[in-house]
Each structure stands twice: as C-alpha cells, then as structure tokens.
Amino acid sequence: MTGTPGAAASRDGEAHERSPPCSPSYDLTGKVMLLGDSGVGKTCFLIQFKDGAFLSGTFIATVGIDFRNKVVTVDGTRVKLQIWDTAGQERFRSVTHAYYRDAQALLLLYDITNKSSFDNIRAWLTEIHEYAQRDVVIMLLGNKADVSNERMIRMEDGETLAREYGVPFMETSAKTGMNVELAFLAIAKELKYRAGRQANEPSFQIRDYVESQRQRPSCCSFL
Numbered sequence: 001m002t003g004t005p006g007a008a009a010s011r012d013g014e015a016h017e018r019s020p021p022c023s024p025s026y027d028l029t030g031k032v033m034l035l036g037d038s039g040v041g042k043t044c045f046l047i048q049f050k051d052g053a054f055l056s057g058t059f060i061a062t063v064g065i066d067f068r069n070k071v072v073t074v075d076g077t078r079v080k081l082q083i084w085d086t087a088g089q090e091r092f093r094s095v096t097h098a099y100y101r102d103a104q105a106l107l108l109l110y111d112i113t114n115k116s117s118f119d120n121i122r123a124w125l126t127e128i129h130e131y132a133q134r135d136v137v138i139m140l141l142g143n144k145a146d147v148s149n150e151r152m153i154r155m156e157d158g159e160t161l162a163r164e165y166g167v168p169f170m171e172t173s174a175k176t177g178m179n180v181e182l183a184f185l186a187i188a189k190e191l192k193y194r195a196g197r198q199a200n201e202p203s204f205q206i207r208d209y210v211e212s213q214r215q216r217p218s219c220c221s222f223l
C-alpha cells in the first residue's frame with residue numbers, strides 16, 4: 001500500500017488519477033487481486049463493484065491480467081483500491097504469479113455450483129503462500145450464491161475451510177450484488193487500520209466485521 005496519490009494512470013482513465021498533490025482525491029491506495037478458477041465469476045464480481053452491472057450471456061475468459069480502480073470511503077478515509085482481475089486458466093498462472101507480491105489483499109473465489117472450483121481452493125492457498133507477501137489479507141468468497149438450485153457446496157463447508165486457514169468468508173453474488181461491496185469495504189477498512197491506527201480508535205478484526213455485516217442467501221439463513 002502506498003500513501004502517495006496521483007502516481008499511476010489507470011486504464012479506465014479516472015479523473016482523480018491525475019489530481020495534483022495539493023488536492024489528492026484519496027488518502028491511501030491498496031492493491032487487491034481477484035483469484036480463483038476460470039469461470040468462478042471474478043470479472044463479473046469486479047464489474048458489479050465498479051459499475052453496479054452484471055454481464056450475463058456468453059462467458060469470455062480473461063486473458064492475462066487487467067485492472068480497475070475505485071475509491072471507497074471508510075470512516076472518513078478515502079482508499080483507492082487498484083483491483084487486479086486475473087485469468088483463472090492454468091496457462092496464465094505464471095503471468096499472474098508475478099503480480100502476487102505487490103498485492104496487499106487477495107479475494108479468492110470459488111463457485112458454489114462447481115465442486116472442483118472449491119476443491120482447488122487449497123491449491124490456490126498453497127500458491128498464495130508461495131508467491132504473496134506474508135501478511136497479505138486473504139478473503140474466501142463462495143460466488144454465484146443466487147443459483148440456489150444448482151448448489152454443490154454447502155455454506156458451512158466454505159465456513160469450515162475459511163476457519164481452518166483463519167480467513168474471513170462469505171457467500172456472494174456478482175449477479176445480484178450480494179456482499180460484493182462489503183468484500184471491498186472490509187478490505188479497505190483493514191488496509192486503513194494497518195496504515196495507522198489513530199489514538200482511541202478501536203481495534204479492527206476483519207473476520208468479525210465480515211461475519212457481522214454479511215448477508216446470507218435465503219436458502220442458507222438457517223446455517
């Protein structure tokens with residue numbers, strides 16, 4: 001994370017990118033990567049957060065890596081998130097490994113309707129531990145929670161795995177937007193907290209925050 005605004009230009013050309021140093025449009029920046037198997041919904045997740053829209057129809061796999069910026073305000077601090085959308089396909093893995101070490105946070109997605117995407121989470125976590133910074137923030141997300149009739153992975157299985165690795169967890173839907181913004185807000189809050197805690201500011205526990213704020217899909221409200 002860096003506190004120096006105005007440095008890099010984004011591909012989406014947001015005006016705030018070139019703000020003069022005397023009037024920065026954000027206070028902190030943090031790099032976030034979206035990881036997970038091909039087709040779990042990483043690109044849709046990012047577009048839902050950035051534009052509030054869902055891309056339905058033909059699935060076009062990401063080639064290599066791409067990024068978008070969005071500024072969120074948490075507790076009065078403006079955090080610019082630079083969000084990297086990676087290709088889930090195996091053949092792009094060596095390209096994406098190179099980006100892991102600069103990331104402060106990783107959102108690791110599986111698809112609740114696709115068992116192998118869940119089974120591969122352990123392998124993703126092994127890669128993360130190999131290539132990412134030791135203190136990187138990791139969040140596990142079970143995406144496509146809107147497709148309840150095709151569910152293959154129970155919510156409690158996601159929770160158990162997340163607990164085993166000590167990471168926050170929630171189910172999400174890039175289609176309905178359920179918990180999408182919350183995932184990024186929780187990351188931004190954690191980055192702000194790490195950047196410097198103010199006197200009298202209560203400590204922040206990302207797992208507790210996510211657990212208290214997340215919505216549950218209606219099918220799983222009993223879990």
Ligand SMILES: Nc1nc2c(ncn2[C@@H]2O[C@H](COP(=O)(O)OP(=O)(O)OP(=O)(O)O)[C@@H](O)[C@H]2O)c(=O)[nH]1
Pocket residue numbers: 036037038039040041042043044045055056057058059060061062063086087088089143144145146147172173174175176
């Ligand atoms: N119902 C539903 N469909 C989704 C959701 N998220 C993504 N999809 C669909 O899943 C397919 C794959 O979505 P992408 O976002 O392209 O997947 P990806 O993880 O970026 O895939 P790669 O770029 O290959 O790594 C698309 O057909 C999306 O419309 C969701 O939350 N709910």
